[in-house]
Structures are given as C-alpha cells and as structure tokens.
Amino acid sequence: MIEVTAVAADKIKEYMAANKVDSPIRIMAQNGCAGPSLNLVLDQAGDNDQLVQQHDLTLLADREMLAATGKITIDYREASSGCGCGGGGFTVSSEKPLSGGGCGSSCNTGSCGC
Template sequence: MINVTKPAREQVRMYFEGKEIAPIRIFLNSAGCAGPSLAMALDEKKETDAVFTFDDVEYIMDKDLLEKASPVDIDFAGTGFRLESGLKPTGGCTGCSGGTCTS
C-alpha cells in the first residue's frame, strides 16, 4: 500500500502545473550510511509495477519491493518530501565522511 498525504499531493500538483503528468516511481535508493531508503523519480510504468492513483497522478513501485517496504507513506514537510516505509535498516555506522562510513 502506498499512501500520499494531502500536503504531498498538493506539492506534486504544483510541480505538474502546466506540464504533462507522468507516473512517479518510488524506488530503492542505494544503501548509504543509514541503510536502504526510498526515493522518487518520474518514470514509465512496467508490467511488474503496482500502481496507486491520487489526484490523477500515478505512483508506481515494483511489486516485489512494495511487498518488502509496505506500507509506504509519502509526506511533504518543510522543504522536501519524506518517504517512510517498512524497510528495515541494515548495518549502520557511527559516522560518514567524504563518502566513507565507519562502524
């Protein structure tokens, strides 16, 4: 399940104002210091995607990833989007510097 809050839907609507609406993909961002995280980008639908529609905008996510990450909550607060999911953090570190993490 993907949930999109009202503030997030409003920001997406403003982004697409005067533009053609494209599906928004939720995908697994490369694991960094804090472990795996989700990100968003414009993309095309694939047969392997789950599709959720809010305010005429399609949010798409690979079905296998959705099963592991569900529920996915998309919110907008302050200056950016926040994606929360059921993904479990892996590893971790005590600090990151110059792209290098230490545990």
C-alpha cells in the first residue's frame, strides 16, 4: 500500500506544473552512505510495477519492493530553523525497515548530529 499525504501531493503537483512534467512517480530504494532509503524519481511503468492513483497522481513501485517494505508513506515537511539539519522536503518512509549496508561512520561529516 502507498499513501501520499495531501500536502505532499500538492507539492508534487506544484513541482510538476512548474516544470511542465507529466510522468508517473516511482518510489525506489537506493543504497546510500547511511544505508538504504526510499526516494522519488520520475519514470515510466515496468512489467513488475504496481500502479497507484492518488490525488490525481500516478505512483508506481516494484511489487517485490512493496512486499518487503509494507506500507509506504510519502509526506512533505517545511524547513525548520536550528542547527541547519532541519531542511524541508519530501519524506518517504516504510512500515518495515529496509535492509542493506551503508558505509557507517566512514561517512561522518561532522554535522550537528541530526
């Protein structure tokens, strides 16, 4: 199951209109420094994708990934003030944690710990 909050849907539609984009939005897992994370990209549907229509948006994700992640929620948060770690943007979270590596402490940037 995929859920998009109303605020996230509005921000996605705002971006797509401003950039004249008419494409499905893929939810995909990417491995990064801190381990795997879910991200949004513009893409076309493949044979193993599940398509979901919400808020006049077409979302897609690989069926196997969805089975592993459980419910996925897409939200948007505004930037906050503070130590510089409160940047706004989209959050894509899953009911079940993603498995995989990362590079651990070798990627420490010395930030404020957010």
